[in-house]
Amino acid sequence: MSAIEKSIESKLEERENSGNYRILKPENGLIDFCSNDYLGFAQSSILKASIDGEINSISIILNGSTGSRLLTGNSAYIEELEKQIAAIHHCEAGLIFNSGYDANLGLFSSLPQRGDTIITDELIHASIIDGGRLSYANKYTFKHNDLNSLEDKLKQARGNCYVVVESIYSMDGDASPLADILNITEKYKAALIVDEAHAVGVYKYGLIDQTLNNRIFARIVTFGKAMGCHGAIVLGSDLLRNYLINFARSFIYTTAPPMHHFASIKMAYKHLADADKEILALRNKISLFKRKVVSNSEHPLISSDSAIQCIVLKSNGKAKALALNLQSSGFDVRPILSPTVPTGSERVRICLHSFNTENDIILLTENINKFINA
Ligand SMILES: Cc1ncc(COP(=O)(O)O)c(C=O)c1O
Incomplete structure (x- = not known):
């Protein structure tokens, strides 16, 4: 291995050791709670x-x-x-x-x-x-x-x-x-x-x-x-x-x-x-999510009225564990780890969409509540 390759490898090892190694993943078929397609335009046949x-x-x-x-x-x-x-x-x-x-x-x-x-x-x-x-x-x-x-x-x-x-x-x-x-x-x-x-x-x-x-x-x-x-x-x-x-x-x-x-x-x-219907649907889904999540001082929900809702887990390990838990229940959510966010504010970031069903939002919040209030 050349000196250049060794230095590349050591940077990657550093990243792996800090728990932040990034890999590309193909589409996963899970329910979308992480894309930026807030109003469903990217998948709109119209x-x-x-x-x-x-x-x-x-x-x-x-x-x-x-x-x-x-x-x-x-x-x-x-x-x-x-x-x-x-x-x-x-x-x-x-x-x-x-x-x-x-x-x-x-x-x-x-x-x-x-x-x-x-x-x-x-x-x-x-x-x-x-x-x-x-x-x-x-x-x-x-x-x-x-x-x-x-x-x-x-x-x-x-x-x-x-x-x-x-x-x-x-x-x-x-x-x-x-x-x-x-x-x-x-x-x-x-x-x-x-x-x-x-x-x-x-x-x-x-x-x-x-x-x-x-x-x-x-x-x-x-x-x-x-x-x-x-x-x-x-x-x-x-x-x-x-x-x-x-x-x-x-x-x-x-x-x-x-x-x-x-x-x-x-x-x-x-x-x-002409998207007022989708925008209203999104607003309603955001309100539903906020009503259903029972956060606590250890795991607060960051105050937000937008489509981006974050539960702070305060460590990379816990943020990854909640994300994994939700993924294994069929929901596509991602942890946001330090150093992308400051240490102590590691979180699971949930993006809501006009097309998310009420049932899926309720199931998602039940899983979150169970994890953070266990
Ligand atoms: C606030 C903000 N500005 C700019 C960008 C970059 O936009 P694009 O994804 O079109 O490159 C992003 C993307 O994540 C963003 O969140």
Whole structure:
């Protein structure tokens, strides 16, 4: 074995010893309590038929896009779609990226310059951390949803300052106090950027209402979660869009997705316009789950009204044991282990969907209650 292979092997051994070794698994046929398909769009035959219809109605079909957006991968169709999505979210402009990860990487690596400051909530998504790491800006994190901690960091900020939050946090499922965060951010003349990955769909067009809309510098909407397809858009001003086209390397140096991708996004938005029934069903399933779980101080349920509900087990071993217990009863749930979440907050993360049956939710909660109250 070469020195390089030995070093790879030792890193993997380290991971295995800490109980965090990752492996890919094929689909398992269990009842879905862990995907991001909150409204069932990804498995909707109606949405599939409308995407097929849209694709068939486009005269020039390319299996691949043949180049980056700046070369041969662009089309009037994509730019019109960006305008439509921006209008739906009451924004001036939008730029579609190949994924949410790419969108955050491109935005946060290109926008903040040397001497500027990025302040993120401590639970911010890895894609935002990675984007910030590629910039030369100063970086601070503030305590989760803690306005005093945010203000402390704002006092230390230099240059142009960007505060970044998620409207619904991906690991805890709780909401950001957006109006309060915006007030403090404005007090220090900083710009607020909001990642709406887990809010759009679940809360129809997200959690940024008309009163906050014009005050938010940029937002990220991803399409791989409740929208049931793939990709993401950065929404903001025309100026920001032009900037990203010129400087966001994850936009510039990659082949554009094929037409099917854009047609799917367009049809998913059409589907969302008529999805009030699914959204209400999801709300009811979330309430049912919260009513039925009997948590306790040792194993609390993190306060959340979103589709993401977490029971804290406080150790990797216990989180894995509960997940295994639920999986063996037919439910697809996953443990979230440290270091993905801080030590002591290891949990089982449950994603609820409009299509989960009441019976399945009741059975799931009975199993959880038995385990955590044993
Ligand atoms: C808050 C947040 N932002 C961005 C992303 C990345 O989006 P995508 O999966 O489209 O790359 C995720 C995905 O998990 C997320 O949870």
